[in-house]
Structures are given as structure tokens and as C-alpha cells.
Amino acid sequence: MNLDRSRSLQPSDRLARGLGWLGIGLGLYQLLAPRSVTRALGVEGAEAVVRSCGARGVATGIGALTVNPKPALWARSAGDALDLAALLVLLADRDHPKRGSVKLALLAVGASTAASLYCAQAQTRRHSYQSGRTPDYSGRSGFPQGVKRARGAAAGGGLSTRPAALPSPARSPGPRTPASTSRPTSTGYVRGSDYDY
Numbered sequence: 001m002n003l004d005r006s007r008s009l010q011p012s013d014r015l016a017r018g019l020g021w022l023g024i025g026l027g028l029y030q031l032l033a034p035r036s037v038t039r040a041l042g043v044e045g046a047e048a049v050v051r052s053c054g055a056r057g058v059a060t061g062i063g064a065l066t067v068n069p070k071p072a073l074w075a076r077s078a079g080d081a082l083d084l085a086a087l088l089v090l091l092a093d094r095d096h097p098k099r100g101s102v103k104l105a106l107l108a109v110g111a112s113t114a115a116s117l118y119c120a121q122a123q124t125r126r127h128s129y130q131s132g133r134t135p136d137y138s139g140r141s142g143f144p145q146g147v148k149r150a151r152g153a154a155a156g157g158g159l160s161t162r163p164a165a166l167p168s169p170a171r172s173p174g175p176r177t178p179a180s181t182s183r184p185t186s187t188g189y190v191r192g193s194d195y196d197y
Contacts, residue, residue, distance in 0.1 A: 012123055015115065015118075017064070017065060019112075020063070022112075024061035027053075030050050030051065035047055041102055060073075069119075070124055073123055074124075077113060080113035087109060090102045
């Protein structure tokens with residue numbers, strides 16, 4: 001039996017998965033090629049910082065793929081906020097040689113931060129609802145009028161008459177059509193049968 005579990009995922013679950021895979025991909029790129037990132041942003045010499053950001057992205061990306069991605073999404077949002085602050089510091093320098101690249105990175109990180117925050121809030125609402133107090137139904141019997149009254153109904157005391165499953169043809173309204181005695185033709189059609197309209 002093939003069960004497609006992706007059909008039961010909510011939109012925030014799918015977004016969390018997408019953010020998780022995106023974080024893992026970008027994190028691996030920052031871990032394996034930090035010089036290309038620092039060169040693009042004009043911050044040569046900050047490869048250690050880029051590697052730490054990559055490790056954080058991989059860790060939060062893996063966490064976002066779990067059953068409860070809420071903690072990883074909040075951590076990712078906090079990390080994105082730090083990245084935004086660092087990029088704003090770079091953008092504040094009017095003489096920075098790669099201001100265009102910094103602006104593009106700022107746009108991308110801003111969109112990622114907004115998506116992470118939205119998804120973290122949606123997952124927090126979902127998991128707080130699921131982890132709420134379970135109602136106690138131990139005092140309920142399932143019989144709205146009580147068990148004693150239900151016992152009488154089953155024995156016939158609660159129901160006056162038992163309705164028939166189908167009405168009798170003799171009591172049904174409408175004109176009666178006499179039955180035909182013709183023999184069936186080769187196609188199996190009988191004149192005067194129920195198939196005559």
C-alpha cells in the first residue's frame with residue numbers, strides 16, 4: 001500500500017522543507033567556497049565568518065527538515081537577522097567597492113528572513129495547538145439521553161413502530177400498469193416491462 005505523506009503536509013510544512021533544503025545548499029556553498037562569497041561582497045579576509053554562517057545554515061537546514069522544525073526556523077530567523085545587520089554595515093560605507101553586490105545580497109537575505117519568520121510563526125501556532133491539553137471525555141457515555149433510556153429504545157420501548165425498509169408496492173401511489181405476457185425478443189427486451197417509458 002503506497003501512502004503519499006506529502007499530501008498531508010500543510011503549506012507551512014512545505015515552506016519549512018524548502019527553507020531547509022535552501023539552507024543546506026547555501027551553507028555547503030559557504031563552507032566549501034568561502035573565498036568566492038567574500039570576493040563577491042568585497043570583504044576578503046572574512047572567510048572564517050562565512051564558514052561559520054555556512055555551518056549555521058546547514059545545521060538549521062537539517063533542523064527544518066525534522067518533524068518539529070520550529071526551533072530550527074527561529075534559529076534561522078535570528079541568523080538571518082545577524083546577516084542583515086552585517087550587510088547593512090557594509091552598505092553604510094559609501095566607498096565600498098561592491099555596493100551593488102551587497103544590495104543584491106541584502107534583498108535575498110531580507111526575503112529569506114521574511115519567509116523564515118512567517119514559517120516559524122506558523123509552525124509555532126500549529127505545534128502549540130497540537131500540544132495543548134487533551135479534553136477529558138471519561139465522563140461521557142456516548143448516549144445523550146443516558147444509558148437507561150438507550151436500553152429501553154433497543155428493546156422496543158423507545159420506538160413506537162419500526163419503519164419498513166421499503167414501501168409496499170400495493171400501497172404505493174400512482175396508476176397500475178397491467179403486466180404483459182409477451183415473450184422476450186432476441187435482445188432480451190420485454191414489452192410492457194419496467195423499461196417501457
